[in-house]
Structures are given as C-alpha cells and as structure tokens.
Amino acid sequence: MSSENNQTVVRLDKVNRLFQTDKVDTYALADVNLTINKGEYVAITGPSGSGKSTLMAILGLLDVPSNGQYWINGTPSSALSASQMAEVRNREIGFIFQDFNLIGDLTVYENVELPLTYRDMSRSERKERVERCLTQVGMMPRAEHYPSQLSGGQQQRVAVARSVVGTPSLLLADEPTGNLDSVNGEAVMKLLSNLNQDGVTVCMVTHDVRYAQAAKRVVKLFDGRISEDNAAKVQAS
Amino acid sequence: MSILAGDFTYSARRIAKRLPVSLVIMITLALGIGANSAIFSIFNAVLLQKLPFPAHDELTLVKQIKRLQGDANASFSVKEVDELHHESHAFKSIAEYHTMVFTMVGRNELTRVAAGVVSSDFFNDILRIKPQLGRTFSASDDVIGAPAAVLLTHEFWQSKFGGSKSVVGTYLTMNDRQYQVVGVLPPFPQFPNANDLYMSVSSCPFRSSEFVINSREARMLSVVARMAPDETLEKANTDVDTVSHRIIQANPASYPSQDGYTMSVIPIAEELIREVRPTLYTLLGTALLVLLIACANASGLLLAQNVERQREFAVRSALGCSRWRLARLMLTEVVMLAIGAALFGLALAYIASKFLNVHVASITGLATQAHIDATVLGFTFGLAILAGLIAGALPAMGTRYISSVLRENSEKSTAASHKNRGRKGLVIVQLAVTFVLLMGAALLITTVRNLQRVDLGFSSKNVVVAEMDLNWSRYGTAEEQRNFAKTLESRLQQMAGVQSYAVAATYPLDLAAENNPADRADVVFDDRSSEERSGRINSLVRRVSAGYFSTLGIEIADGRVLLASDDENGAAVAVVNRQLAKQHWPNASPIGHELSLDGGATWLKIVGIVGDEKRFALSEPPRPQVYVPYVQHPSWGRLNILLKATNPSSYEQPIRAMVHELTMCRRSIE
Numbered sequence: 001m002s003s004e005n006n007q008t009v010v011r012l013d014k015v016n017r018l019f020q021t022d023k024v025d026t027y028a029l030a031d032v033n034l035t036i037n038k039g040e041y042v043a044i045t046g047p048s049g050s051g052k053s054t055l056m057a058i059l060g061l062l063d064v065p066s067n068g069q070y071w072i073n074g075t076p077s078s079a080l081s082a083s084q085m086a087e088v089r090n091r092e093i094g095f096i097f098q099d100f101n102l103i104g105d106l107t108v109y110e111n112v113e114l115p116l117t118y119r120d121m122s123r124s125e126r127k128e129r130v131e132r133c134l135t136q137v138g139m140m141p142r143a144e145h146y147p148s149q150l151s152g153g154q155q156q157r158v159a160v161a162r163s164v165v166g167t168p169s170l171l172l173a174d175e176p177t178g179n180l181d182s183v184n185g186e187a188v189m190k191l192l193s194n195l196n197q198d199g200v201t202v203c204m205v206t207h208d209v210r211y212a213q214a215a216k217r218v219v220k221l222f223d224g225r226i227s228e229d230n231a232a233k234v235q236a237s
Numbered sequence: 238m239s240i241l242a243g244d245f246t247y248s249a250r251r252i253a254k255r256l257p258v259s260l261v262i263m264i265t266l267a268l269g270i271g272a273n274s275a276i277f278s279i280f281n282a283v284l285l286q287k288l289p290f291p292a293h294d295e296l297t298l299v300k301q302i303k304r305l306q307g308d309a310n311a312s313f314s315v316k317e318v319d320e321l322h323h324e325s326h327a328f329k330s331i332a333e334y335h336t337m338v339f340t341m342v343g344r345n346e347l348t349r350v351a352a353g354v355v356s357s358d359f360f361n362d363i364l365r366i367k368p369q370l371g372r373t374f375s376a377s378d379d380v381i382g383a384p385a386a387v388l389l390t391h392e393f394w395q396s397k398f399g400g401s402k403s404v405v406g407t408y409l410t411m412n413d414r415q416y417q418v419v420g421v422l423p424p425f426p427q428f429p430n431a432n433d434l435y436m437s438v439s440s441c442p443f444r445s446s447e448f449v450i451n452s453r454e455a456r457m458l459s460v461v462a463r464m465a466p467d468e469t470l471e472k473a474n475t476d477v478d479t480v481s482h483r484i485i486q487a488n489p490a491s492y493p494s495q496d497g498y499t500m501s502v503i504p505i506a507e508e509l510i511r512e513v514r515p516t517l518y519t520l521l522g523t524a525l526l527v528l529l530i531a532c533a534n535a536s537g538l539l540l541a542q543n544v545e546r547q548r549e550f551a552v553r554s555a556l557g558c559s560r561w562r563l564a565r566l567m568l569t570e571v572v573m574l575a576i577g578a579a580l581f582g583l584a585l586a587y588i589a590s591k592f593l594n595v596h597v598a599s600i601t602g603l604a605t606q607a608h609i610d611a612t613v614l615g616f617t618f619g620l621a622i623l624a625g626l627i628a629g630a631l632p633a634m635g636t637r638y639i640s641s642v643l644r645e646n647s648e649k650s651t652a653a654s655h656k657n658r659g660r661k662g663l664v665i666v667q668l669a670v671t672f673v674l675l676m677g678a679a680l681l682i683t684t685v686r687n688l689q690r691v692d693l694g695f696s697s698k699n700v701v702v703a704e705m706d707l708n709w710s711r712y713g714t715a716e717e718q719r720n721f722a723k724t725l726e727s728r729l730q731q732m733a734g735v736q737s738y739a740v741a742a743t744y745p746l747d748l749a750a751e752n753n754p755a756d757r758a759d760v761v762f763d764d765r766s767s768e769e770r771s772g773r774i775n776s777l778v779r780r781v782s783a784g785y786f787s788t789l790g791i792e793i794a795d796g797r798v799l800l801a802s803d804d805e806n807g808a809a810v811a812v813v814n815r816q817l818a819k820q821h822w823p824n825a826s827p828i829g830h831e832l833s834l835d836g837g838a839t840w841l842k843i844v845g846i847v848g849d850e851k852r853f854a855l856s857e858p859p860r861p862q863v864y865v866p867y868v869q870h871p872s873w874g875r876l877n878i879l880l881k882a883t884n885p886s887s888y889e890q891p892i893r894a895m896v897h898e899l900t901m902c903r904r905s906i907e
Contacts, residue, residue: 062555083559090557101552105251110243117240118557162556 008074009170009201010036010059015068017054017224028054030224032068035231038169041196042203043212046221052205053174055221059203060093060172061085073169090118094163094200098175100155102147108134108158109143115166133161137191153184160191164200171195173204177211189214241569248570252577258542259574262535266578266624269528271585274609274617276520278590279597281616282607283513288506289425289606291365292463295329296505297470298429299460299477305497306775312456315449317484321460324480327473327502328462330362335458336430337441338706339411347897348397349706350411352387353432354441360388363463364425369394371405371420378419378437381450385416385440391424393433409434412708416440426602428509429459453491461505473502513601526674528624535628539571568629575625579617583609586617694850694859695745696790699736701885702744703878703892718871719805721899726782728895729880732888736881739784740867743777744877745850755872756780758834760863762821776817776861777852778834780870786847788881794818796828796845803866810866811841817861818846832863841865 017029028051036042044052057063058070061077070077073092080088094115095101102111112133116126134140137157147155156176163171173192177185189211196202206212220228252259287293299321301311313321318333325331333356341348357374360366366373369391378386387409389398398404408415416436438444449455464473477500485492492498543550550563558566587609597604712718722740729738743756760776779785786798794815803810811832818827831840849859880888 060555083561086554086557086559089555095555097552101548101555103549103552105247105254110247114553115556117243118559118562166557 007037008035009038009040009072010034010203011071012058012065013069013071015058015065015070017051017058017063018066027224029058029065032224032226034219034226034229036170036201036203038201039196039199040201040203040217041193041215042217042219043215044203044205044219044221045207045209045212046227050221051224052221054224056172056174056203056205059170060095061089086118090115090166092169094166094168094171096156096159096163096171096173096176098178100147100152100159100179102155102158102162104147106146107143108139108145108147108150111147111158112162112165115162119166129165130161133165134158136164137161151184153180153187156180156184156188157191160188160195164195169201171200171202173202175205175207177206177208185211244566244569245573247566248573251570252573255542258538259577262538262574262628263578263581265531265534265538266528266575266621266628267581267585269524269531270575270579270582270617270621270624271589272524273521273528273620274579274582274586274613275589275593276517276524277616278586278609278613279593279604279607280517280521281610281612283510283597283601283603284517285612286603286606288509288603292466293506294504295464295466295468296363297328297462297464297473297502298505298508299331299462300501300503301456301481302499302501303496304499305495308496311496311498313458313460314453314456315444315458316451316453317456318458318460320484321477321480321500324483325476327464327468327476329465330358331460331462332356332359332363333438333458334359334429334461335444336432337436337443340706340708342410350393350434351430351432352411352441353427353430353435354438354444355435356438359461360422360435363461366422366425368420369423370402371418373420373422374435374437379439381439381445383437383439385414386419386437387416387440388435389418389421390427390433390435391422394421397433412442413711414442424605426509426604426606428505428602431598431602431605453488462502464502470502470504477502509601509603513597513604516597523674523677528620529627530671530674532624532627535571535574535624536630539567539629543567568626571629572622572625575621575628576618578624579621582621583614583617586613691851691855693745693855694791694848697745698790699883699885700788700879700881701888701892703880703896705876705878705896707873707876712873715871718873719868722782722867722871722876724899725876725878725895726784728899729878732880732891734882734884735888736883737784737788738881739782739788739879741779741781741785741877741879742867742872742875743779743781744879745789745852746854747877755874758863759836760817760861761833761837763831763833763840774817774820774861776863778870779862779864780867780872781864782867785864785879788879789850791850792848794846794848795826796843798845798847799864799866804868807866807869809839809841809869810844812845812847812864813843814847814849814859814862814864816849816859817863820861834863834865 012032012034015029015032015034016027019026019028032051032055034055044055046052054063058065058077059072061072061080064070064077072088075088077085102108103114106114109130112130113126116129131140131143134143137160139154139157139161142150142154142158147158150158156179160176163173171192176188176192180188185208192202192204193214202215204211204215212218218228218230219226288296290296299313300309301313301317302309303311312335313333315333318331322331333354335354337352337354339350339352341350355374357376357379360368360373361375368388371388373388374386377383389404394400394404404418405420407418409418410416422435443449449457464470481498481500485498553563553566590607590609594604594607597607707718707721712721725740726738729735729740732738756778757775758778760774781799783799783801783803785791786793791798795818796812798812799810813827813832821827822830826846827843828845830843832843833840847864850862851857852860852862878892880892882888
C-alpha cells in the first residue's frame with residue numbers, strides 16, 4: 001500500500017495483453033487503465049471477444065500483462081513470484097465462476113474449506129468460518145452433500161460461500177448468473193449485493209444488463225479497450 | 238498435519254471412486270515392485286546380510302589345488318587333513334567334510350538320502366550351531382568304532398518325520414546299517430552342499446575304511462576351518478603354503494610335479510557368493526528396468542487421468558494452491574497407489590521368491606536364509622514410494638500449466654503441447670528401456686538357438702535315463718558290482734519294445750561325473766617314451782556297456798565299439814574319441830595301440846574311435862574321452878540305465894519296479 005491510496009484495491013496502468021500465434025498477433029487488452037477502490041461494486045460488460053475474461057484473469061493473477069503494470073492493494077504484480085501470486089490469490093481475491101467449478105470429490109463443507117486449507121489456520125477456526133459462510137448462503141444443511149447432489153443455484157451459492165470464506169479484499173465474479181435460471185440468478189445477485197454492502201469490493205463480468213445495473217459502476221469493454229466507464233458519475237453521486 | 242491427513246483422505250476417496258483404473262495402476266506397479274522385492278529378498282540374504290554364524294569372519298575353506306591342471310578343487314585325503322590339523326598354526330579348529338548318498342529304508346519306500354559326513358568340530362567349534370533337538374557330534378563320535386550317529390537337518394526332519402520330537406534316539410536303517418538319530422539341526426545355510434542329514438566320520442563305512450584312512454591319494458574331503466582370532470587370511474595362506482610344501486617334499490610320489498599341488502585359504506563368505514553374485518546383479522538390474530517400464534506405464538495412465546482433472550487443478554490454483562501443494566496432492570495419491578501396489582507386490586514376491594529360492598539355493602546355501610523380513614519390507618515400501626514419485630513426477634510437473642485452463646482458449650493449446658511433450662518423453666523412456674530388455678531377450682533367444690544347433694555328438698531322442706546309487710554295503714566288491722550290472726542288462730533285455738539299452742557309470746552332460754575322480758584318469762600311451770609319458774593327458778573315462786553307443790547314436794569313426802563279449806574274461810579293450818585320437822596320433826590311427834589308465838600298471842587295447850560327445854556343457858570344446866567296458870572296470874557309486882524305445886516315458890514304472898525289486902533306490906528318471 002506504500003505509494004498507493006490505501007482505498008485502491010486495483011490499479012491497471014496501460015495494460016496490454018497480446019496473444020501471439022504463428023500467423024497473427026491479437027491484442028485481447030490494449031492500453032487499459034482502470035482503478036477500483038475499496039467497497040466498489042463494478043460490473044464489466046461488453047460483447048464476446050471484447051477482453052472481459054482476459055481482464056478478469058489478469059485481475060485474478062491467473063495471467064500477467066504483456067505490457068503495462070497491475071497493482072493489487074498497492075503491490076505490483078510484476079514483483080510477485082508464482083508462489084507469491086498463489087498466496088495473494090488465496091488471501092486477497094475470491095473467485096466466482098460461471099459454471100461454479102466446485103470440486104466433485106469434495107463435500108460442500110470441504111469445497112468451502114478449501115481456500116483456508118492453503119493457509120496456516122487451525123481446524124477450529126476453519127470450521128467456524130466455513131459454517132458461518134454456509135449459513136450466510138443458506139447451505140449449512142447441505143454441508144455433507146456432494147456437488148452432484150445439488151441444483152445449479154445451490155452450487156453457485158456454495159461457490160459464493162467459498163469465494164468469501166477467506167475474507168478477500170476483492171471478489172471477482174465471472175458471469176455468476178450465466179448458468180442459472182432467473183430465480184437463482186436473482187438470489188445470487190442479492191448475495192453479491194449483501195456482500196458488497198458488508199464492505200467487500202466486487203468486480204463482476206456480466207452480459208446481462210439487468211444485473212449490470214445492480215452494480216454501482218459499469219465498465220464497458222470493446223475490442224480490448226475500455227469504451228465507457230461511469231466511475232466519475234458514481235463518484236459524483 | 239490435518240491438512241496432510243486431508244490430502245490422504247481426498248486421495249483415498251479418489252482411488253476408491255476410480256477403482257478399476259486405480260487397480261490397473263496398482264497391478265502395473267505391483268508387477269515391477271514384486272519382481273524387485275522377490276529378487277531383493279535373495280540379494281539381501283546372500284550379498285548384504287552377514288553369515289548367520291558367530292564370528293563368521295574367521296570361517297574359511299582350505300582348498301587343495303592342482304594349479305598346473307587347472308583343478309581348483311583337488312580335495313584332501315584323510316592323511317592330508319590330519320597333517321594340516323597337526324602342522325598348521327593359523328587355525329583354531331579344522332573339520333573335514335564330504336558327501337555320500339545312502340539308501341534309507343522306510344516302511345514302504347526306499348529313500349535316497351544325501352549325507353554330509355563331518356568331523357565333530359564342524360558344528361561345534363566352526364559353525365557353532367546349537368542343535369534344535371538332542372546334541373551335535375562330540376569328539377568321541379570321531380573315533381573309529383564309535384556307535385553310528387546322525388544329525389537330521391531341519392528340512393529333512395520336517396519332511397520325513399513331520400517334525401516329531403521323539404525322533405531323537407530312534408534308529409534309521411541306511412545301506413543295511415542302523416544309525417542313531419542324536420539330534421536335529423536348526424535351519425542354516427548349508428555348504429558346500431545341501432544335505433538331508435549329517436553323519437559322524439566314524440559312521441561312514443567308506444570314510445572309516447582302512448584304504449581311505451591310509452591312502453594319501455584317496456582324496457575326497459573338503460576342509461572347513463576357523464582361523465584363530467588374531468590371524469589374518471594372508472597369514473593363514475602362508476601357513477598352509479608351508480604345510481603344503483612340507484607334505485609335498487616328504488611324499489613326492491603322491492604329488493606329481495606336473496600337477497602343481499598347492500593349498501589356499503578363502504573366506505567361506507566369498508565361496509558362498511562367488512558364483513551367484515553376477516546372477517543376482519543381473520536379475521536385480523533386469524527387475525529394475527521392468528519397474529522403470531511399469532513406472533512409465535503408470536505415469537501414462539496418471540497423465541490420462543489428469544486430463545480430466547485439469548479443471549480441478551485450475552480451480553485449486555485459482556483458490557491459492559501453490560504448485561508445490563498441487564504436486565504434493567498428486568504425489569500423495571500416486572504414493573498411496575504405490576503403497577497399495579507394494580502390498581500386492583509383496584504377495585507376488587512371496588510366491589516368486591519360493592521359485593527363485595529353489596534356483597539360487599542350488600548355487601548357494603545362503604539363499605535358504607531369504608525371507609520377507611524388515612529389510613525387504615523397507616526396500617519394498619521405499620521402492621514403492623520411489624516408483625510412485627517417478628510415476629507421478631511427470632504428471633505433477635504438468636500442473637505448472639494448469640491455471641491456463643481458466644484462461645483463453647488459445648492458451649489451452651499451449652498447455653496441451655506441454656503435456657504432449659511430456660507424453661512423448663514418456664514414450665521415449667519406455668521405448669529405450671524396452672529396447673534394452675528386448676536386446677537382452679534377443680541375445681538370449683540367439684544363444685538358445687545357437688545351443689540348439691550345437692552338434693552334441695549324441696542323440697537323446699526317445700532315450701530315458703534312470704539314475705541310481707549302488708548300495709556299497711551290498712555291492713562292495715567288483716564281482717558284486719559286475720554281477721549287478723549284468724542282472725540289470727538281462728532284465729532290460731526282457732522288456733518288450735525296447736530298441737536298445739545300456740548301463741553306464743556316466744552319460745553325456747551328466748554333471749555328477751564332473752567332480753568324481755573315479756570318472757577321470759591320466760592316460761598314458763604305449764608308443765611314448767617314459768619322458769613323454771610325463772606329458773600325459775587327463776581324460777574322462779566312461780565305464781559303459783556295449784549298448785551305450787547305439788542307444789545314444791554315437792558315431793563310429795573307425796574300428797569297432799565295445800561289444801558284449803568284452804567282458805571280464807575277454808581282452809582289456811578301450812574305445813577313444815576322435816579328439817583324443819587327433820591329439821595324440823594326428824597322422825596315424827591309434828587302433829591297435831595300447832593305453833593305460835593307471836600309470837602303466839595295466840594296458841588296454843584301443844579297438845575303435847567314436848565321435849566327440851559333449852561331456853558337461855554345450856559350450857565346451859571337444860575333450861579327450863576313453864570308453865571302457867563297465868564289467869571290466871566296475872565301481873561303486875552311481876550307475877545309470879539308458880533305455881531307448883518309441884515311447885520311453887512308458888518305461889518309467891517298469892524300471893522303477895525293477896529297481897525296487899532289486900532292493901535299490903532310484904531317485905529320478907529324466
């Protein structure tokens with residue numbers, strides 16, 4: 001946090017992401033500048049191929065920029081080793097995926113506990129946190145079930161619980177309602193809103209205009225560039 | 238710790254959920270691990286463990302060597318052992334050893350019994366073995382005229398007497414004599430040979446005969462000795478060298494200079510492992526290569542499994558799992574599979590080692606000590622974990638690309654190409670190791686083919702051989718031996734359907750003849766001066782009946798073979814092989830010349846030349862051989878029946894019945 005405003009969770013400075021193939025070079029992201037502050041709820045939208053997923057991968061430290069710099073909580077990602085990135089992902093970032101990505105051989109409880117097992121944390125503390133999060137998403141009664149025994153909406157609620165169990169400073173949600181019906185979609189969106197109200201910074205990729213409007217700030221991407229960002233409007237309001 | 242337990246629980250769950258694939262991986266590894274464990278159990282017992290005798294470093298074999306004849310096992314006579322006993326200073330104890338075959342009379346059967354004849358120090362001062370039951374031999378058992386006493390080996394006691402404790406004090410009837418069982422030995426690595434029982438020197442009719450006791454040339458004993466605690470092998474060798482020189486100088490007639498008699502001392506441990514060491518190293522090396530192939534196969538299966546786990550690994554990575562933790566998770570599963578494989582492998586090893594033991598025990602008695610002990614268990618599980626790490630290394634290394642699963646499609650292809658490289662590497666390793674094994678197999682097949690093409694000089698087609706050992710108590714004289722051979726021949730003649738038959742003291746590739754001095758002789762020839770006779774040749778002497786050549790299809794090169802009329806009343810005759818003829822009469826025929834097998838005391842007329850038949854090994858070059866009529870040169874010991882018929886196996890029972898009727902014992906029909 002040293003040189004950064006300690007309210008800034010994400011800062012991208014002229015970030016490019018180039019994919020090189022034998023025949024053609026493709027810029028998935030081009031000169032992207034983006035700052036997300038603590039407590040913001042940001043929706044990233046744009047057509048397919050606009051670079052939303054690439055942006056999420058870079059924000060989630062699953063990918064690195066070809067050029068430019070990315071700071072997370074004031075730390076430049078370029079200064080992080082692979083194991084340090086894993087640690088930052090574990091402690092600072094929560095992920096929610098479109099297709100839930102629960103691990104089929106683990107129970108609901110174990111899936112939610114998983115991020116905590118990568119930390120030096122006592123069993124009792126893990127238990128307390130997991131039970132709290134499962135209760136929060138209404139899945140405690142299904143703690144010993146396996147993902148295959150749950151509906152899509154239930155699985156996504158478990159995934160939400162898993163994403164916040166480690167109390168991350170940034171929650172990245174990639175099309176979290178993409179595989180859900182409207183009722184379950186609404187429920188998940190409500191969970192995200194509640195989390196944001198509790199102080200969690202949320203950055204969500206979505207195609208759905210309704211859900212995008214639920215976010216306070218909307219960033220639109222087109223051809224790898226930010227075409228619209230209503231940050232100023234949000235700040236003003 | 239609970240995290241590690243969680244990894245184990247998760248891995249166990251995965252293994253159980255994918256049981257068929259898990260079993261295939263386990264069995265693949267188990268084959269390699271089992272083969273290695275079986276061989277290692279013997280490797281450990283023979284090459285790594287100390288001899289199971291107190292102060293084993295002091296145990297030695299003293300050998301008499303005919304250096305200039307290339308004979309490293311010339312054996313000792315009773316006189317020589319006595320002199321060694323009295324004149325050497327390097328040894329705390331010296332014991333003699335030789336083997337005999339006896340016929341034990343049971344209630345309904347005759348049993349051929351291998352007996353080690355030993356002096357009392359053998360078990361007491363040298364091997365320091367405490368009996369399992371009863372007592373071992375005492376000095377009084379060595380005195381000629383002492384009551385006949387035997388000690389049973391543990392194995393013989395179990396197999397023949399059902400482990401009955403009341404066997405001590407009972408009597409066994411062997412070769413028409415009664416022997417009291419004075420004790421039972423515990424299991425121990427027997428050497429130089431494995432025996433059924435042990436007999437005191439005074440109990441052996443042959444060893445206690447006047448001829449053997451008084452003849453310096455009656456060499457049939459091995460000498461086992463325990464060095465004094467402050468002695469070294471070097472000093473012991475110097476000591477026996479001095480004794481040897483003194484004996485040779487005092488008895489020059491018994492030690493021809495052209496033989497180059499000398500003595501040497503070697504550690505028993507070295508003697509026990511000398512022959513088997515290269516075999517065990519080769520076997521272990523081959524088994525390790527097999528394990529490497531098994532690891533590559535298992536690794537391939539794991540890689541295939543990992544394709545379906547890419548998303549799981551990607552999610553774990555996204556949630557903060559480091560590469561090391563991911564690799565550890567995978568290796569935990571592989572090591573668990575490998576430990577399961579080790580349990581399978583141990584079961585395989587237990588079965589395989591039984592077969593291997595029989596083979597290796599024929600080379601060294603130490604193999605009987607092989608069993609699945611803590612060391613073998615440690616080796617097996619260590620190897621299993623190593624195999625698991627090898628098999629899991631490549632799939633675990635692949636995890637570094639897995640987070641790309643959550644990224645763009647274009648990057649997935651990058652991960653895939655890395656994986657393909659890993660698979661290609663695996664295939665290359667498998668091909669390389671398989672190539673080495675195939676080369677070994679090809680060489681083996683080529684060797685077998687070459688051996689099949691070797692001209693044996695005889696034909697074993699439709700020939701059955703029955704081995705028996707004459708009861709020398711009953712057939713002790715030449716007359717008795719001759720009459721028995723004639724009786725056998727007349728009975729064989731009466732068997733319907735027999736094309737030809739023979740009785741013979743030895744037969745081709747009969748290893749028993751290799752170490753029997755009675756089947757060898759230094760040959761001298763009538764047309765050589767006495768000076769030239771000093772260059773005599775050592776030849777195998779086959780004492781056979783007339784039918785030997787036709788039964789085995791041996792080529793008649795010149796003259797005639799032995800005839801039924803060449804009996805004790807006929808002229809003394811001999812047939813030589815082509816090699817002997819070529820060696821001594823390169824430009825003339827030996828037929829009509831005479832040769833002597835006893836240094837010129839008696840002469841045999843050469844009546845024919847036959848082709849070169851292999852003696853003891855397919856690979857050996859032709860060597861001189863002399864054939865003499867058995868009835869002109871009968872002897873105690875081994876006698877064999879050779880029978881040729883259209884269906885030779887149908888004669889097994891008739892021969893068995895005939896031999897039984899003639900109150901002899903035969904052990905095997907090949």
